[in-house]
Amino acid sequence: MLDNVISLLPEIWVALGQTFLMVGIAVSAAVFLGGPLGILLFLTGKGQSLENRPVFFVLDWFVNTVRSFPFIILLVALVPFTRLIAGTSIGPVAAAIPLSFAAIPFFARLVEQSLREVPRGAVEAAHAMGATELQIVFRVLLVEARSGLVLALTVLTISFLSYSAVAGVVGGGGIGDLAIRFGYYRFQTDVMIATVALLVILVQIIQFTGNRVAHHLNKR
Amino acid sequence: MTHLGQVDGGDPPPIIRIRNVSKSFSTPQGSFKAVADASLDIARGDTFGIIGTSGAGKSTLLRLINLLERPESGEVHVDGQEVTALSKAALRGLRRSIGMIFQQYNLLQNANVADNVAFPLRIHGASRAEIAARVRECLGIVGLQDKAEAYPAQLSGGQKQRVAIARALATRPSILLCDEPTSALDPQTTRSVLDVLKEVNQKLGVTIVIVTHEMSVVRALCRNVAVMEHGRVVEQFATDQAHGGLLTDIAREVNYA
Numbered sequence: 001m002l003d004n005v006i007s008l009l010p011e012i013w014v015a016l017g018q019t020f021l022m023v024g025i026a027v028s029a030a031v032f033l034g035g036p037l038g039i040l041l042f043l044t045g046k047g048q049s050l051e052n053r054p055v056f057f058v059l060d061w062f063v064n065t066v067r068s069f070p071f072i073i074l075l076v077a078l079v080p081f082t083r084l085i086a087g088t089s090i091g092p093v094a095a096a097i098p099l100s101f102a103a104i105p106f107f108a109r110l111v112e113q114s115l116r117e118v119p120r121g122a123v124e125a126a127h128a129m130g131a132t133e134l135q136i137v138f139r140v141l142l143v144e145a146r147s148g149l150v151l152a153l154t155v156l157t158i159s160f161l162s163y164s165a166v167a168g169v170v171g172g173g174g175i176g177d178l179a180i181r182f183g184y185y186r187f188q189t190d191v192m193i194a195t196v197a198l199l200v201i202l203v204q205i206i207q208f209t210g211n212r213v214a215h216h217l218n219k220r
Numbered sequence: 221m222t223h224l225g226q227v228d229g230g231d232p233p234p235i236i237r238i239r240n241v242s243k244s245f246s247t248p249q250g251s252f253k254a255v256a257d258a259s260l261d262i263a264r265g266d267t268f269g270i271i272g273t274s275g276a277g278k279s280t281l282l283r284l285i286n287l288l289e290r291p292e293s294g295e296v297h298v299d300g301q302e303v304t305a306l307s308k309a310a311l312r313g314l315r316r317s318i319g320m321i322f323q324q325y326n327l328l329q330n331a332n333v334a335d336n337v338a339f340p341l342r343i344h345g346a347s348r349a350e351i352a353a354r355v356r357e358c359l360g361i362v363g364l365q366d367k368a369e370a371y372p373a374q375l376s377g378g379q380k381q382r383v384a385i386a387r388a389l390a391t392r393p394s395i396l397l398c399d400e401p402t403s404a405l406d407p408q409t410t411r412s413v414l415d416v417l418k419e420v421n422q423k424l425g426v427t428i429v430i431v432t433h434e435m436s437v438v439r440a441l442c443r444n445v446a447v448m449e450h451g452r453v454v455e456q457f458a459t460d461q462a463h464g465g466l467l468t469d470i471a472r473e474v475n476y477a
Contacts (some may be wrong), residue, residue, distance in 0.1 A: 119324075119326070121322060121324050121325075121326035122326050122327070122328060122329075124288060124322075124326065125320070125322065125326035125327075126339070126343075127288060127315075128286055128288055128315060128318075128320040128397075129315060129316075129320075129339065129340040129343065129387075129391070130311075130312035130313065130314075130315035130316050130340070130343065130344065131312075131343045132312065132343075135343045139339065139342070139343065140328065143328060143330050143331060144328060144329060144330055146330060147330075217330070218330070219329060219330045219331075219332075219371040219372075219373060220329040220330065220373055
């Protein structure tokens with residue numbers, strides 16, 4: 001009954017590695033580029049210390065626009081850009097480019113939302129003590145919002161684990177792609193079940209870890 | 221250095237001098253004038269109360285002193301410096317010498333007591349050893365040495381406010397601005413916080429400016445009082461002198477109770 005799964009075992013391992021590679025690149029890009037973007041989005045928003053309507057409008061519009069694309073369309077539309085960056089448009093690294101492109105505004109929005117939860121008074125007190133904007137970001141906003149940010153990272157990771165399945169369209173590989181190619185197109189139900197089960201386990205682990213870390217960081 | 225006018229009667233110049241400041245806020249109902257042409261002198265070492273009904277502009281006036289709010293017109297001088305004319309960096313420097321506490325304490329919830337008190341020292345680049353010593357010292361002043369490792373969520377309201385005072389004192393300010401510091405506290409806790417503030421004033425010589433609507437706080441702490449109504453300073457008096465001619469009900473309440 002598990003014949004197909006057993007014969008596919010080496011491929012499953014490769015696929016798992018591809019998934020980790022794609023999601024890892026996308027999540028890293030989201031944290032290092034989307035994170036600052038989200039902070040800027042928050043700080044330039046109405047009533048915040050760097051309030052700037054034109055800048056906020058542009059950032060807000062960019063985030064909304066990229067997020068409105070169905071991922072598969074973004075994937076195809078970005079092929080020339082992907083070629084420019086990765087040198088090829090196929091394979092897991094190439095697939096990580098559009099994934100990153102989608103993950104950056106997604107995470108930026110989550111970061112902005114988390115920062116909004118920080119009480120204004122804490123920021124105001126820091127201003128009264130003579131803190132610079134950068135000090136307020138690193139010593140007040142990120143500290144007070146840290147458990148929300150960890151949960152945001154958890155949501156991001158799980159969403160892009162799921163998005164990465166679509167990357168199969170450009171030969172990105174990964175677990176989701178395996179499920180589609182063997183489980184779906186070739187009617188190998190056992191492969192389908194095994195891969196989906198693998199994804200279920202991965203999601204459970206990510207969410208459990210995220211919850212634990214967030215709880216540990218929250219001293220409120 | 222810009223010094224305003226001449227000093228009258230040989231008194232030392234006031235540590236805080238507010239001249240004709242105005243501040244309005246835009247609301248959905250239109251513009252609201254929170255402070256209108258208010259002037260005030262506060263002497264070095266004083267305990268100065270700003271009282272009035274809610275919405276009279278007391279908190280806004282207090283926040284104009286360290287420029288948490290920027291006045292539309294008028295001047296604010298602190299220690300002889302015209303604060304509205306300062307550069308961003310110079311203003312941050314000045315804010316080191318002006319501590320502030322709030323009704324809602326405004327502590328970092330995810331930082332323990334010691335880290336909260338260390339905050340102003342860290343942002344101004346103090347050394348580790350300096351910070352450790354000063355944190356211990358400040359927690360000693362407010363009587364919370366044993367709570368250094370606790371998080372704010374584990375403390376009572378009065379303890380949180382004392383942590384906030386310790387934090388405000390960390391950079392050795394010459395002025396402490398207090399925005400309704402006891403309004404969220406019960407009478408006993410209020411007394412313990414006021415005792416700390418009194419000690420800060422008497423032993424450390426810190427000038428205290430306190431906004432409150434509680435008459436008991438004014439009586440317990442303040443030597444001088446300004447009454448605000450509709451954004452204006454309508455009356456000013458010393459609490460240790462009997463005044464027959466006080467205009468406002470609120471001033472008479474403080475003086476005769």
